[in-house]
Amino acid sequence: GAGVSQSPSNKVTEKGKDVELRCDPISGHTALYWYRQRLGQGLEFLIYFQGNSAPDKSGLPSDRFSAERTGESVSTLTIQRTQQEDSAVYLCASSPMPGGSYEQYFGPGTRLTVT
Amino acid sequence: DAKTTQPTSMDCAEGRAANLPCNHSTISGNEYVYWYRQIHSQGPQYIIHGLKNNETNEMASLIITEDRKSSTLILPHATLRDTAVYYCIVRPSGSARQLTFGSGTQLTVLP
Numbered sequence: 061g062a063g064v065s066q067s068p069s070n071k072v073t074e075k076g077k078d079v080e081l082r083c084d085p086i087s088g089h090t091a092l093y094w095y096r097q098r099l100g101q102g103l104e105f106l107i108y109f110q111g112n113s114a115p116d117k118s119g120l121p122s123d124r125f126s127a128e129r130t131g132e133s134v135s136t137l138t139i140q141r142t143q144q145e146d147s148a149v150y151l152c153a154s155s156p157m158p159g160g161s162y163e164q165y166f167g168p169g170t171r172l173t174v175t
Numbered sequence: 176d177a178k179t180t181q182p183t184s185m186d187c188a189e190g191r192a193a194n195l196p197c198n199h200s201t202i203s204g205n206e207y208v209y210w211y212r213q214i215h216s217q218g219p220q221y222i223i224h225g226l227k228n229n230e231t232n233e234m235a236s237l238i239i240t241e242d243r244k245s246s247t248l249i250l251p252h253a254t255l256r257d258t259a260v261y262y263c264i265v266r267p268s269g270s271a272r273q274l275t276f277g278s279g280t281q282l283t284v285l286p
Contacts, residue, residue: 091271103219105273119273151218155271162271163209166218 085154197263
């Protein structure tokens with residue numbers, strides 16, 4: 061079946077511009093995560109959605125970052141007034157319904173470059 | 176999550192079995208062992224997980240010692256495409272928390 065998809069795969073933007081990144085999770089997965097990974101670094105958690113519960117936004121680095129999810133489907137991560145330190149690969153992952161084993165399935169990521 | 180210890184790097188000949196160890200001596204009774212890998216320039220990939228019984232899927236086998244203080248991920252016939260960083264993670268049952276990877280093991284499959 062289809063895995064997690066993300067778009068665009070690459071995005072180059074000028075400092076100060078807004079960007080929107082999209083994630084399509086695996087159908088039926090109620091949990092969705094956004095992570096950031098800078099070059100040569102580990103995963104940095106950003107935000108977590110679970111069903112209709114309030115999202116866990118504890119990892120968002122600043123108020124320039126926001127994310128939305130429509131029901132249990134598509135999610136968008138928006139970065140306003142991008143800065144050079146926002147350059148990274150942004151990864152989305154989804155996880156099966158509660159009662160499952162909570163393994164996370166990752167998309168290919170969006171490589172964001174802020175010039 | 177319980178702390179895990181893995182070797183920094185390992186080499187394996189193509190076609191041979193790759194055996195990746197992980198120590199998790201502080202694991203508690205309700206914690207599962209998960210394995211993920213990350214191939215260069217790709218997102219992490221879930222491999223397998225287990226509680227106390229050995230597990231096998233199409234990608235790998237997971238052997239957990241009887242005392243659950245260590246485990247081994249086995250790739251039965253390693254290929255060049257298995258070159259990646261492999262992460263062993265211990266998490267409570269039903270944990271939906273975000274993943275945190277340690278340093279992992281860089282596995283290099285040699286031709």
